[in-house]
Amino acid sequence: MILTNTTNYFAKFIEYLSGAEGLNLGFAGEILAYVVIAALYLAFFAVAGLMLVYMERRIAAFFQLRLGPNRVGPWGLLQTIADALKLVAKEITGTERKDGLLYHTAYYLVIVAALVSLSVVSFAPGVQAFNVNIGVFFISAVSSVGVLGLIFGGWGSNNKYSLLGAMRSGLQMISYELSAGLAMLTIILMVGSLNVDSIIEAQQSNIFLIQGHIPALIAFAIFIIAGTAESNRTPFDLPEGEAELGAGFHSEYSGMGFAYFFLAEFINMFIIASLTATLFLGGWLAPFGITDSLPWQPLWGLIWFFVKVLGVIFLMMWFRWTFPRLRIDQLLTLEWKYLLPMALLNIVLMALVVYFDLLIKF
Amino acid sequence: MDTQNLQTLDLKSQEYFINMGPQHPAAHGVLRLILTMDGEIVKNIEPDLGFIHRSIEKQCEYEGYKQIIHLTDRLDYLSAHINNEAVALAIEKALEIEVPERVKVIRTIMGELTRIASHLLWWGVMGMDVGALTTFMYAFRDREYINDIMEDTTGARLTMNYSTPGGVMFDLHKDFVKRVKEFIPHLRSVLPKYDELLTGNIIFIKRMKGIGVLSPEDAINYGATGPVARGSGVASDVRKIQPYSALDRVDFNEVLLDGGDNLARYNVRMKEMYESLNIIEQLIDNIPDDGIQAKTKALIKLPKGEFLQRVETARGDFGVHIISDGKKNPYRVKFRSPGFSNLNTLIKLGKDTLLGDLIAISATMDFVIPDIDR
Numbered sequence: 001m002i003l004t005n006t007t008n009y010f011a012k013f014i015e016y017l018s019g020a021e022g023l024n025l026g027f028a029g030e031i032l033a034y035v036v037i038a039a040l041y042l043a044f045f046a047v048a049g050l051m052l053v054y055m056e057r058r059i060a061a062f063f064q065l066r067l068g069p070n071r072v073g074p075w076g077l078l079q080t081i082a083d084a085l086k087l088v089a090k091e092i093t094g095t096e097r098k099d100g101l102l103y104h105t106a107y108y109l110v111i112v113a114a115l116v117s118l119s120v121v122s123f124a125p126g127v128q129a130f131n132v133n134i135g136v137f138f139i140s141a142v143s144s145v146g147v148l149g150l151i152f153g154g155w156g157s158n159n160k161y162s163l164l165g166a167m168r169s170g171l172q173m174i175s176y177e178l179s180a181g182l183a184m185l186t187i188i189l190m191v192g193s194l195n196v197d198s199i200i201e202a203q204q205s206n207i208f209l210i211q212g213h214i215p216a217l218i219a220f221a222i223f224i225i226a227g228t229a230e231s232n233r234t235p236f237d238l239p240e241g242e243a244e245l246g247a248g249f250h251s252e253y254s255g256m257g258f259a260y261f262f263l264a265e266f267i268n269m270f271i272i273a274s275l276t277a278t279l280f281l282g283g284w285l286a287p288f289g290i291t292d293s294l295p296w297q298p299l300w301g302l303i304w305f306f307v308k309v310l311g312v313i314f315l316m317m318w319f320r321w322t323f324p325r326l327r328i329d330q331l332l333t334l335e336w337k338y339l340l341p342m343a344l345l346n347i348v349l350m351a352l353v354v355y356f357d358l359l360i361k362f
Numbered sequence: 363m364d365t366q367n368l369q370t371l372d373l374k375s376q377e378y379f380i381n382m383g384p385q386h387p388a389a390h391g392v393l394r395l396i397l398t399m400d401g402e403i404v405k406n407i408e409p410d411l412g413f414i415h416r417s418i419e420k421q422c423e424y425e426g427y428k429q430i431i432h433l434t435d436r437l438d439y440l441s442a443h444i445n446n447e448a449v450a451l452a453i454e455k456a457l458e459i460e461v462p463e464r465v466k467v468i469r470t471i472m473g474e475l476t477r478i479a480s481h482l483l484w485w486g487v488m489g490m491d492v493g494a495l496t497t498f499m500y501a502f503r504d505r506e507y508i509n510d511i512m513e514d515t516t517g518a519r520l521t522m523n524y525s526t527p528g529g530v531m532f533d534l535h536k537d538f539v540k541r542v543k544e545f546i547p548h549l550r551s552v553l554p555k556y557d558e559l560l561t562g563n564i565i566f567i568k569r570m571k572g573i574g575v576l577s578p579e580d581a582i583n584y585g586a587t588g589p590v591a592r593g594s595g596v597a598s599d600v601r602k603i604q605p606y607s608a609l610d611r612v613d614f615n616e617v618l619l620d621g622g623d624n625l626a627r628y629n630v631r632m633k634e635m636y637e638s639l640n641i642i643e644q645l646i647d648n649i650p651d652d653g654i655q656a657k658t659k660a661l662i663k664l665p666k667g668e669f670l671q672r673v674e675t676a677r678g679d680f681g682v683h684i685i686s687d688g689k690k691n692p693y694r695v696k697f698r699s700p701g702f703s704n705l706n707t708l709i710k711l712g713k714d715t716l717l718g719d720l721i722a723i724s725a726t727m728d729f730v731i732p733d734i735d736r
Contacts, residue, residue: 064499160380164402164717234493235565243388243491244721322559324566325493327718328402 037129045115048270049263050080055310056266056317063321090255095158098252102156107253107260109149114267117143121274122196124284124301135196136184136275140177143230143271146264147173150232150239150249153261157252165248168328169239173230175335180226182343186219186350187212187279190359200283205361207282213360215350220280222343227272228316229331232265235323238331269316270309277308377405384413388491388721391731393705397720404720407712409705411735418736422695427453427527427662430695434682435521437697438733440480441675443472443512443522450525451606452671452682454656456664457527463608463650465529470608471542471645472512472524473673474638478549479508480676481631481638484728488628489560491725492569497560504552507545514538527662529655542646546639553635561632570625574711574723577622584710585703588678589634590727593627595620600674612644627726663690677701677728701733 054069054077061068069079094103117139119129132138147169154166188194190212191202202208209216229236240248250261277283284301286292291300326334353359380397383389392413398406418437422430434445447469454461482505489497509519514535516522524531560566576586581594591598599616601609617633619626664686672681678700685694704727712720 060495064496065503066499160378167401234495237493238718241493241718243493244717246387321496322563323494324489324560324563324569325718326565327569327716329716330565330568 041115041118041129045111045118045267046084046263049266050084051077052266052270052313053080053083053262055313056320059314059317060321063318084259087255087259092257093254094252094257098158099156102152103252104156104257106149106153106156107257107264109152110146110264111149111260113142113144113146113149114264114271117271118267120196121271122200122278122283123305124298125197127298127302128196131197132195134194136188136199136279137194139271139275140181140184143268144173144177146268149264153253154239154249157249159252161245161247162249162251165239165241165245165251168241169232169249171328172232172236172238172331175332176226176229176236176339179222179335179339179343180230182340182347183219183223183226184275184279186215186343186347189347189350189354190216196278196283199278200285203282203285204289207280207285207287209280211359211361212350212353213358215346215353216280218342218346219350220276222339222346223276223279224312224315225339226335227276228319229335231268231272231316233269233316234320235326236331237320237325238328241325243325269313273309273312273316274305276312277305281308281312283308375400388724389731390487390729393729393731393734397717399717402716402718404712404715404717407709407720409709414732414735416732416736419695419697423692426690427664427692430692431525431527432523434697435523436732437699437736438675438677438680438701438730439520440483440730441476441677441680442520443469443476443524444673444675445680446523446525447473447607448671448673448680448682450527451673452669452684453527453662453664455671456667456669456684456686457658457662459528459656459658461528461656462652462654464652465654465656466608467645467649468530468534468654469525470612471642471649472515472522473607474641475508475511475542476522477676478635478638479505479512481635482508484631484676485556485560488725488728491721492566494560494563494566497556500552500556500559504549507541507548511538511541511545514541526655528658529653533654534649539646539649542642546643546646549635549639553632557632561628567625569718569722570628570726571623573624573719574715574726575621575623576707576711578620580707580710581622584707586678586707587700587703588674588676589617589627589630590678590704590707592616592618593630593726594622598679600672600679604672606671606673608645609641612641614641624722624726631728661690663688664692672698675700677730677733678704697736699733699736701727701729701731705729705734 057080058068069076072079072082120132120135120139122128150169150173151166154162154169187208188199190208191199193199203211205211209220212219232239240250245251250258253261284305286300286304291304294300377398377400380399381394382397383394384392389395394410394413396408396410397404416436418433421433425433431446431449434449435442437445482501486498486501489495512522513519515532515538516524576590576594578594578596581591581596586594586596587598595618597616597618602616614637617630617637619630664684666686666688669684669686670681672679674680679698680700681698683696683698684692687693708724708727711723715723
């Protein structure tokens, strides 16, 4: 089966509970395992999304000399959950003259794309639902399907502002996909594998950001810029473009329809951050192996992974609360005239570095 | 489909209308712009006013002269004190009242504080319009100091209603001088931080430089005043041309920049804040002590004739034109608002730009819609 990794964990867990040895789950057991894993991912999706919204609001407050949410629950932790409950309870309003099929498909597309790409993310050694040999390519491919959701939503809303937002998101996400992909390829040159676990394990000696020195640093910068653009965040938040388009592609959504778009944005950011952590920062590996001798290895992996991911997310939030927004032509100029040629040259540079074996390993 | 078919295929593209406002995040009020768009490019702009028309000029014909001042708060609410002052000055001119020196100095200090508060709010909103949300909080934090100072003395934070014909409503609060003196170095220390956050940002400069260029000729032809005209190098500061209140005895520079683009208009306002601080600094130490009210009758009647007073609000040249037929209320009052003329320049500047640029240009124009639409 494809989902071996996590079903194995699941089997081990059942063995641990029942005390049995070498338990065979059987067909029904495996189906049950899938269902439980899917439920776990959905729960993670919701909790991580809401906690990232909370984090965003607190960090925004930190940058803006305010307190942020601090009333509901300890340190305001339950604030976003209360907000989500409010959105669930809200009346669904919207236009009557919409294209119903596209309008309602849109948010499912966005959310399914985010969820499916999440399944390949390797949280800790072996903690990964879906271990495929084309891992990072898979994430990149599936998460691009999300742009269809944005375009469907903008088109289906029958609103000119939404349409403008959708058009911008199409332009932006497809353009920046190229740079992001090329930056990924630069790193993959060093491992020769697309598999997420192989990429992480190849960084045992030290992380790729240091191993690949100059080209890796350039690729890192390109990837962060392109990743911010792909997750539609300031300075690349043109599809929403608050001051220009109201709310852009999700102007006509309310209640949970809006909440899905909103959560998916944050999960997309999480995916970009976890890709950055995996490709450049060594994923779940402890820096210099400082926790390698401790017990509870998968747990330590999980902790290091989240530390790195949250660090990258903090960086992206820092961008958002500091930078103004680009204009649409500047956005495309940046990608096609600067980032893309740079990424291409960078690949050549990295190829030379790898060929002459100039990597820094210790 | 082969190439032959593709060429003969009638791919229609058409211009479309889009209503920007009256409810729009970048409209700063209820301004409705009817845009003709070709994709992202703005082809034509047609402002549609009337959503916040309150007939203030007509109302003035039914109010006594003391009451007119209260209505002017609601024109350009960010320059409320300066509007009050304009009407008070016009009435004093008509009655030929000489107001105490203390009143002149107080009015000037309050006016400059109002200007700083207005420019601070503009700076915050300007950042938001180009997508930098943090500027808003910074600007509002520092504007709060001015609001508190105003509140101490006048009892109000936004619509001060402080000037009366012949004087001011109340004497200064006992902490006024101390708090203003605390505020001046504070603002001097934070303005460079503003520059670090927004002005020096490469994205911001790319969005501002060379966008929306208003030539000096156009600025004059359209009647643009205030920072909009001064950004194009047109000297138009009423404080210099016809000094009023205590402005004739202070030393300050009229900020004139050439370029006429967004960045010039932006820099004019940023530098004007320093100039306003200079004016306050020169006056705050020796406020004369000769009373806060000249002697006026309880019921003011203006002599027959026409009376005009111009002042420089944060937005430009604000004029009050009173026509009196000798009764207790005016025959006709006309306000010349700077925003209205400045809005007209937007029609020219916004044409054939991208939607994002139109927002940036309108942000540097610093519109207050109740000022345009009275």
